[in-house]
Every structure is written in C-alpha cells, then in structure tokens.
Amino acid sequence: MAAAGAVEAQTDDSGGLSAICTDRPTKSDSACSVEPGHWQLESDLFNGAFQRADGVTTDTWYVTNPTLKYGLAPNIDVEANMVPFAFVTTRGASGSDTQSGNGDLYLRLKDTVLASGPVQIGLVPYVKAPTARTGLGDGAWETGFNMPITIPLNGAVSLTVSPEFDALKDRAQDGRHFNTSQTIDISYSLPKGYTASAELWGDWNADPAGASRQYSFDLVATKAVGKLFQLDGGVFFGLNRATPGVQIFTGLSQKW
Numbered sequence: 001m002a003a004a005g006a007v008e009a010q011t012d013d014s015g016g017l018s019a020i021c022t023d024r025p026t027k028s029d030s031a032c033s034v035e036p037g038h039w040q041l042e043s044d045l046f047n048g049a050f051q052r053a054d055g056v057t058t059d060t061w062y063v064t065n066p067t068l069k070y071g072l073a074p075n076i077d078v079e080a081n082m083v084p085f086a087f088v089t090t091r092g093a094s095g096s097d098t099q100s101g102n103g104d105l106y107l108r109l110k111d112t113v114l115a116s117g118p119v120q121i122g123l124v125p126y127v128k129a130p131t132a133r134t135g136l137g138d139g140a141w142e143t144g145f146n147m148p149i150t151i152p153l154n155g156a157v158s159l160t161v162s163p164e165f166d167a168l169k170d171r172a173q174d175g176r177h178f179n180t181s182q183t184i185d186i187s188y189s190l191p192k193g194y195t196a197s198a199e200l201w202g203d204w205n206a207d208p209a210g211a212s213r214q215y216s217f218d219l220v221a222t223k224a225v226g227k228l229f230q231l232d233g234g235v236f237f238g239l240n241r242a243t244p245g246v247q248i249f250t251g252l253s254q255k256w
Helices: none
Strands: 039-053 056-062 067-073 076-081 086-092 095-101 105-114 120-129 142-146 149-152 157-161 164-169 176-189 194-205 212-225 229-238 246-255
Touching: none
Parallel strands: none
Antiparallel strands: 039 056, 039 067, 039 246, 056 086, 067 076, 076 105, 086 095, 105 120, 120 142, 120 149, 142 164, 149 157, 157 176, 164 176, 176 194, 194 212, 212 229, 229 246
C-alpha cells in the first residue's frame, strides 16, 4: 500500500496495476501518477475545519471533496478536483452568516519526472477555474505548481517534501501576488496495511492588502484494503491564529 508521501512500486496480481498511491490524506502530494488508461478517485467522506480568531468563529464543512485522476501516458496523469457542496458559517458580534454551494474547479497535470530509483520527483502544474459562488471563492483564475519529492529513509520510513508556488489574485485589486507553501512529511509503514504520517505545513501569502502566514501540524493514518482501495483519516492542528485551530476528516481512494 501507499499513502501520500509513500510511493509503492510493487505490482499486484490483478491486471498488472501497481498498488494504489495517493496524494491524500496529507497536505503534501506524492510523486506517483496513475498508469495509462486507468482511473483513480480520491475523496473526503466528510471534512470539517474550525477557526476562532478575534471574536469571530468560522466553521467550514465539505460534503465530499473528490479528485478524479486519469493516466494519460507512462508517468503522466490528469486530475480534476471540485467540492460539490460546502458550508461556511461565520459568527461574530454582528450576527451569523452561512454561505453554501460548490467550490472552485482545480485542473492539474502530474508528471513523475523521476520515476526510477529510490528517490522519486513529480512536477504538478495546475489552474483554478472560478466556479465557486461569491463568499466561497475569489472569482478569479489562478495558477501554480508544486514539486513533490519522496526519499526513502529505510524500508519502513519515507520523507516527502512538497514545495508549492502560486500566482493568486490580490484581495483589493485585479493584480496577482506570490504565494508559497511547504510541507515536510514523515510516513511510517506498519503491519497489516496501515501507514501513519506526521507533517509540518506552512503557507506564506504576499497579498499587498496584507501578508499572512499559516502553519499546521498534521497527523494522519491510512489503511490499505487489498491493492487498489484505501481508507484514511486525520486531524490538522493550526499553529497560529490565521490557521483553523482544528480540521478533521476521513476519506477513501480507489483505483481501477
């Protein structure tokens, strides 16, 4: 089995497919891609994030969050992600407000530029289409890329780093500004198909209207059910006031 940050190269006994390798459930991507002509679905079953800052409470719930992948060529796949339904409730001294609807559409291409050998490297450019309603999205086309790098430390432990660089819309004008994030993930393979991961994540946003930084410490676990199906769950802990204090989720992934 393989979780985010743990690349599995062995082949199973059905159809020659490798064991499932996913980007979820950590915030870091994995370097692996889906085999040509095959599909993979990765999704939350539920996902809730809770933030308390400056007297304002923000609760965000996703009703699933599917990413569908299709293998185009050896080491290359295409991916689409959109939250079909989200609730965002904000409460403060002036009252409460709830926004609901679908999220933005993310289209990605993953190229495993280094697929052989112990170290694996991926390149993942993306574009975001503004399909979310006002209040759930910023109404702008945005783009960026990340570069997941997975390094085995021994037979059971792997290290993944996944730097990302984005061009995001300014809050106060129509220009674009620089955003970057970094994840450092340690994954440990356990008996009976379990994997446990711990991760540090940081995001640095250089919006001219006000720069911001977010940090979290994340704990996740996965369970492989056969070669092509995976269950997962986890909790993210915010490390500063700009980051949701707690985010909890569970999900699943299937390849075919």
